Amino acid sequence: SSPLAWSGDSKRLFVVTSDGVVTCLDATTSSPAKLAEWSLPIKNFGVCSLATNGKKYITCSTPNTLSFWHSASYTQIGSTLEFQDHVRSVALSSNDSHLACSKSGGITVYALRDILPREILLDPTSHLPLMKVSEAALKPWIDNNLDSADAILSREIDTEPSHHGNANRALLRTQLKQWGWAIDDAKKSLAIQASPLAHIAHAVALLGQGEKSRALQTLDLAFLDCDANETTFLLLIKSVLLFIFGEREDAITRIKNLIAVGNDSDKYNYHHVRIFLIRFLLARVTVEFPVLSRSSGVCTESNEMIGAQINPWISHSLFPFRVKAFI
Secondary structure, rough: OEEEEEEOOOOOOEEOOOOOEEEEEEEEOOOOOOEEEEOOOOOOOOOOEEEEEOEEEEEEEEEOOEEEEEEOOOOEEEEEEEEOOOEEEEEEEEOEEEEEEEEEEEEEEEEHHOOOOOHOOOOOOOOOOOOOOOOOHHHHHOOOHHHHHHHHHHHHHHHOOOOHHHHHHHHHHHHHHOOOHHHHHHHHHHHHHHOOHHHHHHHHHHHOOHHHHHHHHHHHHHHHOHHHHHHHHHHHEEEEEHHHHHOOOHHHHHHHHHHHHHHHHOOOOOOOOHHHHHHHHHOHHHHHHHHHHHOOOOOOHHHHHHHHHHHEEEEEEEOOOHHHHHO
């Protein structure tokens, strides 16, 4: 990090002085004009530094404090972190997941999900797995205001049809249990361009109609259109569906193995925002599927086992909910 940092569009330059004053300059002209200026919370004067990865915020460090600021409104995000050790420099990971802080006592790595609000980290174009959805539709969707999200997606589809829009609405309508409409949207999306999300939505809708065999066959098509880094997530979805189909032991083993891989790689393969999509699949509870009656063998013990495997990932995520396979 340094006392200089660029905005994501390279049109503004942020500068911090040794007394903790940050200035934002318009870098589009030969004589940069001052756009904004603010003071950092500071205890001791000394070397100050900035760090940004071109997203919604910048990180500002003083000798003993660390704070985050909106790169557009120039207002502080959250509270100020204070340290006993002298802060020398900071660096943000490119995927918005971690912050490295070099102090006199060594280097400490922080998970940003434990520091920043969900809406700051949640960039729908880069963080949601397999999805590209507008923030306008995303917010009510996450807040479980499904009718509002459906209305927004419908307006967007009418204004600018795309395979993303129909795939998103197909998945949303599976949560509304509108199986026929979901299948129709999935097919429209696939007719424009094949995508994993459309296949997933189609598979979940088929499952809702009780067509288990076709659902699994449809889900397998998603692997043909996904990127290599999306395969693990699709394997998790398939494991959950296998559990729903009654293959409980196989599904639990698959999930356990996937979690073990994630822990060993230390790369957070199950990034917290990916739980957003998993929630839709796990929310398909027994009462919503006639084919998932208690008499089919879905027992409390198995529910607890799969919940125990998945909940550790969710308890440390941005979302304050605990996902259960069945209720």
